[in-house]
Amino acid sequence: MSTPSNSLSQLALQKFKKNFWGVFSLCFIIAVGIIAVFAYAFAPDNSQNANQMHVSIASKAPGFSTTMLVLPSQIEHHQNFVDALFFGEKNTTTEIPITSYSMTGNTIHYMEYASDGLIGLEKEVQVDPTMDPHSLIREQRFLLGTDKYGRDLLSRVLVGARISFSIGFVAVFISLVIGVFMGSISGYFGGKIDAFIMWIINVTWSIPTLLLVIAITLALGKGFWQVFIAVGLTMWVEVARVVRGQIISVKENQYVTAAKALGFSNFRIITKHILPNILAPIIVISAANFAAAILVESGLSFLGIGAQPPMASWGAMIKDHYNYIILGKPYLAIIPGLCIMFLVMAFMLVGNALRDALDVKA
Amino acid sequence: MISYFLNKTFYALLTLFGVVTVIFFLFNVLPGDPAQMMLGQNEDSEQLAIVKQKYGFDKPISIQYLYYLNDVSPLSLHSTSRDDYTYLSPNKYAAVTLFTVGNTTAVLKLPYLRESFTKQGKKVSQVLAETLPNTFVLAVSAIIIALILGIVLGVVSALYKNTVLDKIIQITSTIGMSVPSFFSAIIFAWIFGFVLHKYTNLEMTGSLLELDDFGETIHIKWKNLILPAIVLGIRPLAVVIQLMRNSLLEVLNQDYIRTARAKGLSEYQIIRKHAIKNAMNPVVTAISGWFASMLAGAVFVEYIFGWNGLGKEIVNALNTLDLPVIMGAVLIIALLFIIINIFVDIIYAWLDPKVKLQ
Numbered sequence: 001m002s003t004p005s006n007s008l009s010q011l012a013l014q015k016f017k018k019n020f021w022g023v024f025s026l027c028f029i030i031a032v033g034i035i036a037v038f039a040y041a042f043a044p045d046n047s048q049n050a051n052q053m054h055v056s057i058a059s060k061a062p063g064f065s066t067t068m069l070v071l072p073s074q075i076e077h078h079q080n081f082v083d084a085l086f087f088g089e090k091n092t093t094t095e096i097p098i099t100s101y102s103m104t105g106n107t108i109h110y111m112e113y114a115s116d117g118l119i120g121l122e123k124e125v126q127v128d129p130t131m132d133p134h135s136l137i138r139e140q141r142f143l144l145g146t147d148k149y150g151r152d153l154l155s156r157v158l159v160g161a162r163i164s165f166s167i168g169f170v171a172v173f174i175s176l177v178i179g180v181f182m183g184s185i186s187g188y189f190g191g192k193i194d195a196f197i198m199w200i201i202n203v204t205w206s207i208p209t210l211l212l213v214i215a216i217t218l219a220l221g222k223g224f225w226q227v228f229i230a231v232g233l234t235m236w237v238e239v240a241r242v243v244r245g246q247i248i249s250v251k252e253n254q255y256v257t258a259a260k261a262l263g264f265s266n267f268r269i270i271t272k273h274i275l276p277n278i279l280a281p282i283i284v285i286s287a288a289n290f291a292a293a294i295l296v297e298s299g300l301s302f303l304g305i306g307a308q309p310p311m312a313s314w315g316a317m318i319k320d321h322y323n324y325i326i327l328g329k330p331y332l333a334i335i336p337g338l339c340i341m342f343l344v345m346a347f348m349l350v351g352n353a354l355r356d357a358l359d360v361k362a
Numbered sequence: 363m364i365s366y367f368l369n370k371t372f373y374a375l376l377t378l379f380g381v382v383t384v385i386f387f388l389f390n391v392l393p394g395d396p397a398q399m400m401l402g403q404n405e406d407s408e409q410l411a412i413v414k415q416k417y418g419f420d421k422p423i424s425i426q427y428l429y430y431l432n433d434v435s436p437l438s439l440h441s442t443s444r445d446d447y448t449y450l451s452p453n454k455y456a457a458v459t460l461f462t463v464g465n466t467t468a469v470l471k472l473p474y475l476r477e478s479f480t481k482q483g484k485k486v487s488q489v490l491a492e493t494l495p496n497t498f499v500l501a502v503s504a505i506i507i508a509l510i511l512g513i514v515l516g517v518v519s520a521l522y523k524n525t526v527l528d529k530i531i532q533i534t535s536t537i538g539m540s541v542p543s544f545f546s547a548i549i550f551a552w553i554f555g556f557v558l559h560k561y562t563n564l565e566m567t568g569s570l571l572e573l574d575d576f577g578e579t580i581h582i583k584w585k586n587l588i589l590p591a592i593v594l595g596i597r598p599l600a601v602v603i604q605l606m607r608n609s610l611l612e613v614l615n616q617d618y619i620r621t622a623r624a625k626g627l628s629e630y631q632i633i634r635k636h637a638i639k640n641a642m643n644p645v646v647t648a649i650s651g652w653f654a655s656m657l658a659g660a661v662f663v664e665y666i667f668g669w670n671g672l673g674k675e676i677v678n679a680l681n682t683l684d685l686p687v688i689m690g691a692v693l694i695i696a697l698l699f700i701i702i703n704i705f706v707d708i709i710y711a712w713l714d715p716k717v718k719l720q
Contacts, residue, residue, distance in 0.1 A: 199376065215385065216388060325548060341541050
């Protein structure tokens, strides 16, 4: 059993490797995945949710740079390195964009940054005598500019990759668990169970995904986890349909009859004999579902019922900034939009490549 | 044929019953108190009690569920007593009485989808009747665009398989499937309604029916349809291109095409008369399925373009938590989806007698 299936998957792997766009997309997905996991290590602004706001430098163009006065935070949070790496720094310093400064002893006189030719306020601050006041001044560059709250757009985009990625994983996982279970028993046992499950499938199918997700999120409350569950709960239908169809087509095969004749339990026949043989279409539909989940999440966040602020989500970033598109700052909405597009496209291309490699009919 | 039709209809009703149940329970496990949502800020306990009684919110959820089923069912039972929730009030129900037994009346009526929470006293059915036609116009236009362009591009792509032209069409189609519709709507509105406004003369937002500058007469502005219809058509277009290409490639390998070639028909005639006709089948199936989901997909497009359709209404209702409107909208879209599917099944059965035997 294991030798031929092994060579089959090797064959598929060889075929997949030949597909340039498939391999390219897979590399892209892995790269984005690494960025998503280590977002805070890559992001210039590693505060939690990349939420360091500077109102005076709101919506500045990409490449904008300013002198920044960085005052250490007053409250001490105890946070270990791992926690900070994966969830962002809780110890946020106070960052003040300034235009000029001078120092006398341990007092810094500075002029706050003011945009559009206005003159900023002149202020001064006392620094802890043990510190070198020069170490508090630094030049900060915003590669992609700042958003409407003056947050670093690049950091928001990097951290936002997390939501898109995790929604994909969670939704695909939930949809696989429910879908494979429902599809298997429906296809394998047939009869009344099949009719009942088909009825549930048809009911779920009749309600458009977006509206069903909206209804479920209304029932569960707004937020991040609710959306995950809602998307998973709507996507299982496609998995179940595929699994059911596949099982119906293979269950008359001799290897299934042989397993039955050997007296194996139905559970064993389904999990050990049938499922490995219908894995290919399940893999292909999972890749498609991953892409679809990212799209649905971005739509919900755009409507304001997905991830709630200050969490960074690409859909919500577009929602926040699409008004700026006619104010000469279209990149604020276009950058997150392109991120969604490329990630979804990568998953679709990988899905197509897998379909060709595994020889699954669409 | 008739029994086939009846079977399908019965199953559709069963599915619809499931949809109503799912919708009702999803919307009734909400943490908020619906009576309070309706009254908004000016809540006082007496008013709250009146509203609760009027809408049946004071009853246990199982009774409320039965009330809801009774409300949406075209065949329903009503009480003759004024205090009951099911009292046959002419304000609520547009009904024809069938018969009365004791103090219960059986009626045939239009489904009653209740009243909007926020637009006081306005029936949900009226809200739907006002907005659905606009969405319908939009969806039909989008489908037409997608079909025509999709078939042409799909055929070109298949005929020039593996050339640069094919690759470009393929990439464009993949991009079309990957772009979130709200994003493409924003980009199209910006480019064609703002940046190129001088040349296109299109607006960023606008609906089909607009008041003129004096606010007196209502004009139909077909111009405003162009951008939303194109944007809404992007995704089905991408799908049609792929389907048409793959199906035409498959058809071109069939024996009857070889026969046609052997007969000495020109390549153009083979494609036009023999290949395309047969390659259309999967496209037609897909499009009928797409139509209903377009009604839902219109949510973002209508919202961005300010098109006064069902989708925009759903977003508004979502922001004001106007639950009856959302419930009504979901129900009507599911109903349309089910009806369209019956039609597709019946057309198939009519075209292909083998289907009936199954």
